[in-house]
Amino acid sequence: MTSPAPDLAQVVSEIAEEMRQRPDRGDVATYIPELAKVDTNQFGIAVVDAQGNVAVGGDSEVPFSIQSISKVFTLTLALGKVGEGLWVRVGREPSGSPFNSIVQLEYEHGIPRNPFINAGAIAVTDLILSGHQPREALGEILRFMQVLADDPSITIDAAVAASEQRTRFRNSALANYMKSYGVLENPVDFTLGVYFHHCAIAMTCRQLAMAGRFLALQGRDPSTGLCIVPPERARRINAIMLTCGHYDGSGEFAYRVGLPGKSGVGGGILAVAPGKASIAVWSPGLDATGNSHLGRIALERLTKRMGWSIFGA
Numbered sequence: 001m002t003s004p005a006p007d008l009a010q011v012v013s014e015i016a017e018e019m020r021q022r023p024d025r026g027d028v029a030t031y032i033p034e035l036a037k038v039d040t041n042q043f044g045i046a047v048v049d050a051q052g053n054v055a056v057g058g059d060s061e062v063p064f065s066i067q068s069i070s071k072v073f074t075l076t077l078a079l080g081k082v083g084e085g086l087w088v089r090v091g092r093e094p095s096g097s098p099f100n101s102i103v104q105l106e107y108e109h110g111i112p113r114n115p116f117i118n119a120g121a122i123a124v125t126d127l128i129l130s131g132h133q134p135r136e137a138l139g140e141i142l143r144f145m146q147v148l149a150d151d152p153s154i155t156i157d158a159a160v161a162a163s164e165q166r167t168r169f170r171n172s173a174l175a176n177y178m179k180s181y182g183v184l185e186n187p188v189d190f191t192l193g194v195y196f197h198h199c200a201i202a203m204t205c206r207q208l209a210m211a212g213r214f215l216a217l218q219g220r221d222p223s224t225g226l227c228i229v230p231p232e233r234a235r236r237i238n239a240i241m242l243t244c245g246h247y248d249g250s251g252e253f254a255y256r257v258g259l260p261g262k263s264g265v266g267g268g269i270l271a272v273a274p275g276k277a278s279i280a281v282w283s284p285g286l287d288a289t290g291n292s293h294l295g296r297i298a299l300e301r302l303t304k305r306m307g308w309s310i311f312g313a
């Protein structure tokens with residue numbers, strides 16, 4: 001006798017309740033002053049399964065700053081524009097270093113290790129910007145998110161973008177260093193402007209889980225039936241999320257959660273259970289590697305109870 005499949009809605013609401021009660025919340029990022037104002041007493045979760053069922057819990061309808069989670073979508077757009085040629089400018093190996101690390105760039109001649117560390121995402125943004133004005137490139141990124149989430153109300157939090165722009169010193173260093181190697185084509189300030197603004201897109205867990213569906217469904221958008229990317233590309237983006245999506249916490253995330261995932265310093269995580277579900281969690285407090293503390297714990301609970309780890313039960 002096999003036991004019945006766990007009830008997703010029940011599991012999600014139990015996880016949300018446990019996270020609401022936990023005293024350990026992690027710490028908000030302070031290097032972007034606007035993010036330091038966010039109340040750590042929040043937790044949201046949304047799961048969209050392959051049949052289109054949506055299960056939500058906690059603060060799933062509160063918009064938050066997606067930050068580095070935007071890098072999954074800019075990578076997808078850039079691959080659509082330049083195809084595999086992208087890998088000439090950016091590597092696809094885990095860095096084992098913090099998201100804003102600069103040390104490897106010098107050893108590796110200005111070529112960032114992967115598209116999810118800041119340097120790599122700035123190089124990817126530069127590819128999207130080429131041939132366009134910054135506002136056009138940004139509009140393209142925002143529209144892509146709106147279409148994937150099936151929600152035209154998604155916007156950019158201008159206060160967060162301005163806040164990061166004011167304290168941009170580390171990202172400016174990364175961008176200028178890459179520019180010196182010819183890895184960036186556009187004026188550094190243009191590329192950084194687009195980068196800060198796509199990181200400042202604000203979304204709810206529900207919107208983010210909707211936007212991630214194509215990665216769980218072999219590249220297909222179930223709302224429109226359109227192929228966003230070919231199945232092989234969806235598989236490869238998932239592979240990079242698994243190996244690089246949590247920076248120097250990627251190994252721990254694979255060990256505990258067992259899903260491709262991408263974190264953001266706003267406390268969100270987008271995770272993909274291939275063929276099964278797209279999942280978004282959010283809690284603003286971070287762990288020492290800059291990834292959502294409760295978000296990771298919640299995903300660990302979810303994959304265990306649903307049997308969704310890609311590594312087996």
Ligand code: DON
Nearest residue numbers: 067068099199263264265290
């Ligand atoms: O460039 C930055 O530092 C931020 N806009 C994004 C960093 C981030 O989200 C790292 N993720 N955990």
